[in-house]
Amino acid sequence: MIAYLRGTCHSLVGDALVVDVKGVGYLVTVCDTDRVLHSAGNDVELLIHTEVNESQIALYGFVHQDGRELFQLLLSVSGVGPKAAMALIALGPPATVADAIAAGRIGELVKAKGIGKKTAETIVVKLRDRLPKFATVVPGPGLPIKPASPLLADVTSALHNLGFRPQLVEAVASQVLQAQPDATFDTALRLALAQLRRPS
Numbered sequence: 001m002i003a004y005l006r007g008t009c010h011s012l013v014g015d016a017l018v019v020d021v022k023g024v025g026y027l028v029t030v031c032d033t034d035r036v037l038h039s040a041g042n043d044v045e046l047l048i049h050t051e052v053n054e055s056q057i058a059l060y061g062f063v064h065q066d067g068r069e070l071f072q073l074l075l076s077v078s079g080v081g082p083k084a085a086m087a088l089i090a091l092g093p094p095a096t097v098a099d100a101i102a103a104g105r106i107g108e109l110v111k112a113k114g115i116g117k118k119t120a121e122t123i124v125v126k127l128r129d130r131l132p133k134f135a136t137v138v139p140g141p142g143l144p145i146k147p148a149s150p151l152l153a154d155v156t157s158a159l160h161n162l163g164f165r166p167q168l169v170e171a172v173a174s175q176v177l178q179a180q181p182d183a184t185f186d187t188a189l190r191l192a193l194a195q196l197r198r199p200s
Helices: 065-075 082-089 094-102 117-127 150-161 166-179 185-196
Strands: 004-013 016-021 024-029 043-052 057-062
Touching: 004 024, 016 043, 043 065, 057 065, 057 082, 065 082, 065 094, 065 117, 082 094, 094 117, 150 166, 150 185, 166 185
Parallel strands: 024 057
Antiparallel strands: 004 016, 004 043, 016 024, 043 057
């Protein structure tokens, strides 16, 4: 079973990357928020979830451990397959998605492709008490998601105003600030724009 890959991004195919590891190409499905960080020729390091069924072996890749753990928790819910779990992951950073689950914000969860109201309610019931590692709010109805820092809020707001897709903005801004914790607003915004404008 494959748990980790490090290599070069050979190409992007739909919602997947072809990762070249010493001459062997692995097709790895990633969510939009991770896909936007990669382009052909760039180095790639991905944590892998290997999904095996009767017809195929599929690889799903994640930049961070939290993403893979949340994906695997989502798969434990009846009615949630890999595509739906990936759609939920793409709503934002793992903590953001977990906050929505913990707080029972069904309206946010149904924004994910393939997730209806009934499935969203099942996810909340099954997982809301299993997310202490991810959640940053106390479970309860209607609680707002608070940004991790004022700088993150400012960068996210600027990117929203520039018209980028909301489900990508917070993830990219968060990843930039994790990599450059001492960045100024101008630097963080410039780096985030470079990621978001990178050609597919």
